[in-house]
Amino acid sequence: AQSVTQLDSQVPVFEEAPVELRCNYSSSVSVYLFWYVQYPNQGLQLLLKYLSGSTLVESINGFEAEFNKSQTSFHLRKPSVHISDTAEYFCAVGRAGGTSYGKLTFGQGTILTVHP
Amino acid sequence: NAGVTQTPKFRVLKTGQSMTLLCAQDMNHEYMYWYRQDPGMGLRLIHYSVGEGTTAKGEVPDGYNVSRLKKQNFLLGLESAAPSQTSVYFCASSYSGGPTYEQYFGPGTRLTVT
Numbered sequence: 001a002q003s004v005t006q007l008d009s010q011v012p013v014f015e016e017a018p019v020e021l022r023c024n025y026s027s028s029v030s031v032y033l034f035w036y037v038q039y040p041n042q043g044l045q046l047l048l049k050y051l052s053g054s055t056l057v058e059s060i061n062g063f064e065a066e067f068n069k070s071q072t073s074f075h076l077r078k079p080s081v082h083i084s085d086t087a088e089y090f091c092a093v094g095r096a097g098g099t100s101y102g103k104l105t106f107g108q109g110t111i112l113t114v115h116p
Numbered sequence: 117n118a119g120v121t122q123t124p125k126f127r128v129l130k131t132g133q134s135m136t137l138l139c140a141q142d143m144n145h146e147y148m149y150w151y152r153q154d155p156g157m158g159l160r161l162i163h164y165s166v167g168e169g170t171t172a173k174g175e176v177p178d179g180y181n182v183s184r185l186k187k188q189n190f191l192l193g194l195e196s197a198a199p200s201q202t203s204v205y206f207c208a209s210s211y212s213g214g215p216t217y218e219q220y221f222g223p224g225t226r227l228t229v230t
Binding site for chain 1: 120147149151156157158159160161164166172174206208210212213214215216217218219221222223224
């Protein structure tokens with residue numbers, strides 16, 4: 001079984017400041033890692049994912065996340081946030097290999113609020 | 117394409133009442149999922165389906181039933197609603213179950229059981 005812990009439930013920052021949203025996971029098997037974003041009153045959207053290869057993955061809107069196997073972490077970062085980045089962010093893991101049927105285990109979510 | 121749609125958007129039930137939530141997707145996806153989202157708990161998988169006519173239990177299936185009679189629709193039923201089922205329910209679909217296939221989410225149904 002897998003579990004995901006997002007270490008901060010809320011992160012307030014000012015516009016153009018850097019931000020890091022922390023995610024740790026636990027699993028007895030290899031996993032794939034995802035970050036999803038939920039804008040107010042909407043469903044979740046995939047932000048980025050790590051499957052294999054380079055441990056640093058990037059999204060089209062400037063976010064990046066680094067897979068750290070030794071620390072079992074997948075923290076999300078952005079060097080300069082915008083008001084439009086205000087949303088709730090979810091870290092998720094899926095089992096690699098075997099027959100997982102695409103099932104994901106989600107963290108508790110981190111609400112990022114960007115202030116002007 | 118409408119993507120993933122959910123009906124209704126909001127609903128208030130009294131304890132013991134029943135209802136069905138409808139999820140529809142127009143992307144010809146094989147896999148569909150029902151999640152519930154509760155504050156501080158993220159999303160938890162209720163049931164899922166890997167194709168028309170199939171269903172399977174997820175992490176929190178008790179109190180819910182599902183059906184996938186048509187490939188494009190995935191129904192979630194509550195036979196006797198309880199206040200503990202007050203939540204926001206999300207449906208998602210994906211082309212297949214591999215990690216390269218993104219899950220697409222609907223806008224959610226906010227259910228209150230009094």
